[in-house]
Amino acid sequence: MNIYLVRHGITDWNKEYRWQGEEDEELNAEGINQAETVQKRFAGDNIKSIYSSTLKRAIKTAEIINRNHNLEINKLSNLDECKVGPFSGLHIDEVKNKYKKEFKEWSGDPWSNIEGMESLGDVQSRSVKAVKNIISKHEKDDKIIVVAHGLVIRTIISWVLKLPITSNSNFRIDNCSVSEVLYENNKFRLKSLNETWHLIHFNMAIYETAEERDLQ
Template identity: 40%
Template sequence: MYEKCQQMAEDFVILRSIQMSCVGKRQKRWQSEAEQVKVENRLILHTSFLLRVVVHQSPVKRNSQQVVNTIRKYWCLNNSMLLLNLVMNLRIYLVRHAKTEWNDKEIWQGNVDIPLNEGGLAQAERLAQRFSKLSIGAVYTSPLSRSYQTAQRIADRFALSPVADQNLRECEISLWNGLTMKETLERHGEAYKEWSTNPEARIDGVESLAAVQTRVVRAISDIINNPVEKDVVVVSHAIAIRMLICWILQLPIPFHKNFRLDNASVTAVDFSSKPRIIYLNDTCHLGE
């Protein structure tokens, strides 16, 4: 272990000198974006390994944010990536909220605050039964009723209170809220096409998918930065969870349509040296 740390530290010094020579007005530029990404990715890998040694070999567990802040001060690395690399064996269960009347009618909900219907309440109870067999230390949720009600049923099994986070809310799509997909394409076809294919699309009344991804990843980073000894449940919405899955799998955002996320489904993600999806869209607890 010591020899590996020493070797990586020496390699780090070389990589860091390359990075620093390309920073600043009077110094040379990167030869290409690919060169910059390659060097910085290697720096992140080296840093994460050395940090894990520091954190886990110390007799006193250190605050991960303090370590990250110290590293960023001198090494200029990405905060979220460092946080992910400091976490050891954290499992997060991503849960899409149980169904509502609008889900049954297949119309867009966005941030309209629609509560669960009778079928949704039954789904939430089955979710709670599923998680009751696991070890859950925290439940986070979107503040919208359909998500909070789902989270509350799960949290009750562990005498927990759901923690609402605005960054877990659904995408703002007020331009076509209350419409079916057919109606959306008939009335706002061009706007929908631009929004669904261009992650940075700027359309009045519609949040860009890139913006959704940024805030959802921020929410997960905050959860990772406040670790508990047990697993974590995060209840959110279809588009929000899809954006997170694309980020985890490093998929282009428009590819989010290539997989399903049913109401009351569970997707498990392990966060260790990197996030890994263990299973996707599991609904076996619903018995349907």
């Protein structure tokens, strides 16, 4: 089974280095163009199903990818981005200045207990649960697209690679990147990480966003 983990297209908040979390921001024009490059990438593939988080930026990305496949988009709240509470909407510099202690605790302790914030452990638990639920519905040769968010995808990949959740910031998941996970013989393996060649092929810029910055 081929599971393609796609991060949603870029938003204005992404470009402004603002933390989005569960805020329901729309794709901007550039994000729509990014999603169209992913659509072209998968145009010739026999995709069995498309899954998405319930947030608008992920749903829109999934809808664009789906233009060639005409599938029902399955929306799962367990794929939604992390609830970041007091960080939400803030520029990375504001997080550094106002919440340095809280960020250090949250990013360093998988089971941190900060009011209004979801721990990394909780994000990973529900994200992995979503992936397991998805594979239970499919055959071994199916190709599946899952459109989600930067932190969600990084925690899933950390689980696949058996890495500590807190190491998730050691790799990037860019907007509209594709990371491929294979599920064979009851085992998960990472086949590719943060593929962006489709963006480069169509002369799209690749940005480092707030979630991809090392704030520690």
